[in-house]
Structures are given as C-alpha cells and as structure tokens.
Amino acid sequence: MTDPRDLPSVDLSSEELLKRLAERGLAASAQRVALLDYILGTGEAHLTADELHQGLKGRFPTLSRATIYNNLAALAEAGLIEKLDTPEGARFGSVPDPHVNLVCQQCGRISDVLIGDRSLAALVRRAADAGSFDARTLSISISGRCEDCARA
Ligand SMILES: [Zn+2]
Ligand SMILES: [Zn+2]
Numbered sequence: 001m002t003d004p005r006d007l008p009s010v011d012l013s014s015e016e017l018l019k020r021l022a023e024r025g026l027a028a029s030a031q032r033v034a035l036l037d038y039i040l041g042t043g044e045a046h047l048t049a050d051e052l053h054q055g056l057k058g059r060f061p062t063l064s065r066a067t068i069y070n071n072l073a074a075l076a077e078a079g080l081i082e083k084l085d086t087p088e089g090a091r092f093g094s095v096p097d098p099h100v101n102l103v104c105q106q107c108g109r110i111s112d113v114l115i116g117d118r119s120l121a122a123l124v125r126r127a128a129d130a131g132s133f134d135a136r137t138l139s140i141s142i143s144g145r146c147e148d149c150a151r152a
Contacts, residue, residue, distance in 0.1 A: 012040060024078035031060055032071050039081050039094050046084060046091040046101070046110040079136035084110070086141075098124050098138045104146035111146070 012020075017036055021028045038056055039047070047055070053068045072092055076083035082093035084101055088108070093101070095112050098121045102111045120140075128135035 012037075020080055021078075024080060026074055026078055026080075031056075031063055031067060032075070034059060035068065035071050036075055036080060039075075039092055042094050044093070044110065044112050046082075046093045048089055048091055052092065076137060082137065082139060084139050084141060086110075097121070099140070101139070101141040102146065103141050103143045104149055105143050106145050106149040109146050109148075110141075 014033065014037070017033055017040075018028050021032065021036070026032065034056060035052065038052065049065070049068050049072055052072070053063065053065055056063055056068075072081070072083070072090075075081045076092070082095055084091045084093055086103060091110065093110075093112065095114075097114065099112045099114045100120070102113060104110070124135060124138050127133075
C-alpha cells in the first residue's frame, strides 16, 4: 500500500502546463503560465497571494497584485490549483486533487494528506454526479495541532 502522505510530485513540462490551461479554456499569458508553474513547485507551502507576488516579482517587475489576484481566481476556479480559506486569508496550494488539509492552529503549518484508498475522491464524484454537477475544486481542512506543536 502506498503511504497516503506520498503526494505525487508536481513537476510538469511547460507543454503540459499549456495543455492544461487550454483544456480549461484559459489563455496562456506568460505571467499566468509562470504563476501556475511557480505554485505547482511550492509543494505543501500553501502560499498567500502576497507571497506569490513576492516570489514572481523578480522575473516580472511589472507584475501587479491585481494581475496575481485575477490569475489566482481563474486558476483556482478551473481546478488547476487549490484555494484554501484560512483565518489569515486565502492560501494557494499545488495539489488540486481531493485531499485533506491539516491546518495547525499554533504554527500555521498546512500539510496535504491524500486519502490512500480513494474513498474521498469517490465520495466527491458520487455527490457531484448525483447533482449533475461539474465539480472543479474541493477543499477540506481539519484544524488542530501538528505533531511538533502537540509534542512541545
Ligand atoms: Zn504546528
Ligand atoms: Zn492543500
């Protein structure tokens, strides 16, 4: 059995990124492709829009916060990235597949846990099918204390 914490490494070719954008009907502007590529490389960091802006400003000095916000909304709506609402504001994750976010209320760390037996994905699909619903994104989070904080 595979460890449910074994997340698929998201390391896509630019060709694959362009294909995904096209499939979702999104124009592949250089900034949008760079933003998507950047988020997919952040692993479990779940960064804020401001942190993503900081990270990309070096490559795109004219990149505005409004552009970041607009692109994040479009990418999340298309189900290419995860948007997670936390008490400190929205954070953006690299794993669009159904997973559970473990949010530590003490240190703020967020870990992604895929449900190994696929029951979560199946449940989501059944619910969506029952409502003839085109499901794009799913966000489940559990708040509490991470292993390190619980031990301290
Ligand atoms: Zn913690
Ligand atoms: Zn996540």
